[in-house]
Amino acid sequence: MSEAASEGRVRVVLVDDHRMFRTGVRAEIGEAVDVVGEAEDVASAVAVVHEQLPDVVLLDVHLPGGGGVEVLKQCADVQARVRFLALSVSDAADDVIGVIRGGARGYVTKSITGDELVRAVGRVAEGDAVFSPRLAGFVLDAFAATDVPPIDEDLDRLTQREREVLRLIARGYAYKEIARRLVISVKTVETHVSAVLRKLQLSNRHELTRWATDRRLV
Structure with missing residues (x-):
């Protein structure tokens, strides 16, 4: 011991x-x-x-x-x-x-x-x-809460890191700021954003921000 x-x-x-x-x-x-x-x-x-x-x-x-x-x-x-x-x-x-x-x-x-x-x-x-x-x-x-919220199948497609990047994008952070906050490269941030847009079938960060706001993720 x-x-x-x-x-x-x-x-x-x-x-x-x-x-x-x-x-x-x-x-x-x-x-x-x-x-x-x-x-x-x-x-x-x-x-x-x-x-x-x-x-x-x-x-x-x-x-x-x-x-x-x-x-x-x-x-x-x-x-x-x-x-x-x-x-x-x-x-x-x-x-x-x-x-x-x-x-x-x-x-x-x-x-x-x-x-x-x-x-x-x-x-x-x-x-x-x-x-x-x-x-x-x-x-x-x-x-x-007395009721269980429904499963969000769209959100479930995202990894934990993609969700984190999504929230920061929706809060208005620039790619460089996100990279510094998460201690990752700007290129990695860009990769995560591209993956999020593809999985959610969105076209740009403005649609992404609206999507996140509607789900109260911001």
Whole structure:
């Protein structure tokens, strides 16, 4: 048994597709928790969670291979003992609700401080639900609804990353701003926009903005 484990520290796995971000999180919380593994996509996340069975998984929503929801789906068999806390740059209602429905115990945005994140991890490990302040309202509204909203087949055609680009385009961000915000290249942004337009059978960003606004995604 490691010294950290013997001290009863919370065992954490970090799941994020940006290595530098994982390094930063480890530096921020590593003295307070025991980071026992990292992963950068769905497949590696599922593997390390099953191998390590940590107390808490810090899970990014947008990952190669299907996103955080897919990780939760493939780890459903261990959710009785492993708790998941979403940690994402996205504050969109559908992202929040999606991972909570998938089994995550909370959702915090990447603007959180190191000390706040340590406290959030500790609370989730103890069984509490933790949310960044304004995100809790999304969850309360979603689960208080007496009727289940219909499945949007058009939206379901989009990947998590395409949805994120869609929302930022609809909010008026330029390609360069989106690239900087999502830490991807402008060319990758252009590729995602082209894919969204093709899948939704839209012609330009003005139609895309109207489409997103009609569905209250902005």
